[in-house]
Amino acid sequence: MAIRxxxxxxxxxxxxxxxxxxxxxxxxxxxxxxxxxxxxxxLAGDRIHLACGGRVLANKTELSAQDxxxxxxxxxxxxx
Amino acid sequence: MAIRxxxxxxxxxxxxxxxxxxxxxxxxxxxxxxxxxxxxxxLAGDRIHLACGGRVLANKTELSAQDxxxxxxxxxxxxx
Amino acid sequence: MRDIRLLTEMFVPGALIGPFTNAHPGLxxxxxxxGEVRGDAEVAxxxxxxxxxxxxxxxxxxxxxxxxxxxxxGLLMVHRIGLLRVGEPIVCVSAAALHRRDAIxxxxxxxxxxxxAAWFWKREKRSDGWHWIEPRDEDHRDLARWG
Amino acid sequence: MRDIRLLTEMFVPGALIGPFTNAHPGLxxxxxxxGEVRGDAEVAxxxxxxxxxxxxxxxxxxxxxxxxxxxxxGLLMVHRIGLLRVGEPIVCVSAAALHRRDAIxxxxxxxxxxxxAAWFWKREKRSDGWHWIEPRDEDHRDLARWG
Numbered sequence: 001m002a003i004r005x006x007x008x009x010x011x012x013x014x015x016x017x018x019x020x021x022x023x024x025x026x027x028x029x030x031x032x033x034x035x036x037x038x039x040x041x042x043l044a045g046d047r048i049h050l051a052c053g054g055r056v057l058a059n060k061t062e063l064s065a066q067d068x069x070x071x072x073x074x075x076x077x078x079x080x
Numbered sequence: 081m082a083i084r085x086x087x088x089x090x091x092x093x094x095x096x097x098x099x100x101x102x103x104x105x106x107x108x109x110x111x112x113x114x115x116x117x118x119x120x121x122x123l124a125g126d127r128i129h130l131a132c133g134g135r136v137l138a139n140k141t142e143l144s145a146q147d148x149x150x151x152x153x154x155x156x157x158x159x160x
Numbered sequence: 161m162r163d164i165r166l167l168t169e170m171f172v173p174g175a176l177i178g179p180f181t182n183a184h185p186g187l188x189x190x191x192x193x194x195g196e197v198r199g200d201a202e203v204a205x206x207x208x209x210x211x212x213x214x215x216x217x218x219x220x221x222x223x224x225x226x227x228x229x230x231x232x233x234g235l236l237m238v239h240r241i242g243l244l245r246v247g248e249p250i251v252c253v254s255a256a257a258l259h260r261r262d263a264i265x266x267x268x269x270x271x272x273x274x275x276x277a278a279w280f281w282k283r284e285k286r287s288d289g290w291h292w293i294e295p296r297d298e299d300h301r302d303l304a305r306w307g
Numbered sequence: 308m309r310d311i312r313l314l315t316e317m318f319v320p321g322a323l324i325g326p327f328t329n330a331h332p333g334l335x336x337x338x339x340x341x342g343e344v345r346g347d348a349e350v351a352x353x354x355x356x357x358x359x360x361x362x363x364x365x366x367x368x369x370x371x372x373x374x375x376x377x378x379x380x381g382l383l384m385v386h387r388i389g390l391l392r393v394g395e396p397i398v399c400v401s402a403a404a405l406h407r408r409d410a411i412x413x414x415x416x417x418x419x420x421x422x423x424a425a426w427f428w429k430r431e432k433r434s435d436g437w438h439w440i441e442p443r444d445e446d447h448r449d450l451a452r453w454g
Contacts (some may be wrong), residue, residue, distance in 0.1 A: 006358070008428075010425075051358070074361075074426065075428070076442065078422070078424075078427065079397075079427030079429065080387075080421045080422035080425075086209050088279075090292040095166060106247055127278045128181075131213070155293075156276075156278055157278060158280065158294055158299075159239065159250075159282065160250060160251045160274045174325050185394060188342065190340070190341045191338045192340075192341075193337070193339075193407060193411060194339075195335065196337075200333075200334025260340060261445070261449065264340060264411070264414070264415050267411065268411050271407055271411070299354060306320070
């Protein structure tokens with residue numbers, strides 16, 4: 001098993017795909033390199049949240065994804 | 081025709097009746113005399129409104145009821 | 161669409177809200193409040209009286225102000241009078257709007273006014289007889305929010 | 308009673324509110340907000356996506372906070388996902404309480420959070436393709452009211 005990276009909402013347009021796969025382990029620096037420059041730029045800003053293993057990270061730069069983890073990039077939401 | 085005086089809500093308990101009749105014309109001083117001391121006391125306070133001919137008076141002491149008018153004593157409301 | 165009614169008989173809010181909502185195609189949101197006679201072991205019944213020459217006119221004036229203040233597509237305001245039992249609806253206010261803020265605030269505002277600034281008087285029957293109910297201080301504070 | 312659901316198919320709010328209300332005998336009031344896909348000549352459809360591992364859990368956390376903050380007898384929170392047409396309900400929040408203030412504020416608070424603090428993303432199909440919708444500044448201001 002590897003790490004699944006998901007692009008939610010409008011990020012999937014920016015990433016050009018809905019998901020990608022990465023080899024474990026994956027940290028913040030590794031993620032920024034993987035996702036391409038456009039996504040990396042907005043990801044570095046404070047409007048994108050990061051979830052790993054079903055939990056939103058309080059500090060996304062502390063990402064430490066292991067084999068089998070799902071990493072989700074969560075842009076600003078709009079429901080209701 | 082005379083003037084009908086109505087006691088709304090809790091005022092009907094205080095007045096001991098739901099309505100009474102008065103000879104026209106009727107002004108504020110006349111009303112106070114007519115309704116009995118208990119009602120007159122609360123009526124003089126600012127929690128009781130007065131309607132005459134279907135309109136709430138901005139200044140109840142300016143009451144000037146004519147033959148056929150209905151005068152309503154309106155205590156604090158509670159709906160909903 | 162404006163629908164203002166005084167009802168002397170038990171009503172079913174859902175039977176009003178469905179048609180009210182459907183009457184406003186294109187709406188963004190509908191907010192509805194239904195007030196019922198609260199269950200209380202002490203209370204056997206509630207009686208609502210009003211002053212007919214003022215009541216319905218006053219509700220229309222309240223609707224005028226709500227429609228002026230909020231951007232509404234429709235406003236429904238239904239109030240019971242007469243004798244009510246626990247569980248029966250007393251009041252139903254519903255507002256349809258393009259945006260939720262207008263719908264929610266309109267309902268909130270109308271309820272505050274119906275509670276302590278409309279021509280209704282309420283008394284409840286307890287084991288020791290009838291008791292008149294006055295608005296609570298909280299009701300007056302709520303009302304004061306709308307200036 | 309707490310009833311939190313994510314629905315993938317069209318729903319009829321009235322069919323939820325009736326049973327929800329009846330499940331709380333003794334209540335004083337029920338407030339309900341229903342949000343629908345707003346009619347707009349430009350918009351052909353709306354699509355709501357979510358992040359499944361977070362969405363329902365997040366709605367329950369929101370319900371926890373609402374139940375802590377307001378004195379509620381029951382809370383219903385239903386949100387659509389998937390493809391929706393104009394006029395279809397997107398969201399329905401209903402709160403039952405002894406007093407109207409708790410019911411109205413709980414609905415208001417939950418709607419503000421669902422609008423701009425729950426894990427949903429919304430885009431609409433216009434003649435020139437799909438457009439993502441972000442919360443308006445007003446939505447953020449509304450949310451900030453709850454601290």
